[in-house]
Amino acid sequence: MTTQDNVRVSGAWERVDGRVLDQFRAHSVANLGDALDRLNIVDGGIAPIWNGAKAVGTALPVLTVAGDNKAVIAALDHIRPGDILVINAFGHDGRAIIGDNLAQRFAVYGAAGAVVDGYVRDAAIIEELGVPVFAR
Template sequence: MLEERRNPNAPQADPELVAAFRALPVANISDNLHRIVGAVGVRPFHDGTAMAGTALTVRVRAGDNRAIHEALEMVRPEDVIVVDGGGDESRALVGEIMTSVAQMRGAAGMVLDSAVRDVEALGRSSFPCFARAGIHLGPYKNGPGEINVPVTIGGMLVNPGDIVVGDADGVVAFSPDIAPALLEATRAQSDKEAEILEGIARGHYTGAYAAPAKA
């Protein structure tokens, strides 16, 4: 049941780890999360700039963005505002003004399991914004809503303080506790793929590629 909870922000993830993940493909991170972690149906609405940061989570009633406005007063530089809108696409929860406020306050991006509007303006922006759909109909502002609680985005669980990474392929989230090992494994895969692509460019490919591998 949706309540009116307002919990303190979780500690932010190590900025060096966050920066390192921002430089890596989400597909490779996903592979090393056993291909079972990811927000299904959520796609970028901005210019494709990569995103990484610490989750500040919000859960709202379908079509209502009051709690998102409140979260904007709590956002810290390098936070990603992650909004569980229940997958509702009937009303936009944010648009150009709210994403501009988030960007002004240093947020690393927004991820919404719901709709957005001002799609053309968002598409020109480098501020990362991921959502399920675009629609012109605006939101209600009545509540209720919760801040810094576990949320679900496209079937993916996100806890406050998780590291959230997004690019043109979509969004993944994971606990900072596993981040160092995940970073090492993802870098190793990225290096291996670069080696394979170099071989293909030279006209050579054996088909030998140890898992995890891309589809």
């Protein structure tokens, strides 16, 4: 684990094999949720910020302080193609954690999307970019 600018970064973890992800792509979220007895299914308060958003990938977990996106910015250096940033912002509703600038950078780095337990701004622009984002 490394620490820089008050952001701790955990060591590398094993990402899911692409063949497993392909199997997930073949099924609907509802069917996967039923088959897994709702294990680790996102709660209903988190939804796509634009209609038709879909994403399958390996989770890149980011834990941040409510209302602060410094850890999200630090996570940019760790994105690998196909990652989905899973950002725990503790459901904070006082300030957006990501907007179009970060979403655009996610796409440039090859991220498959983002799931945010917090608020997001610039939904229309993020939809134009085609970045699947799910948020509170």
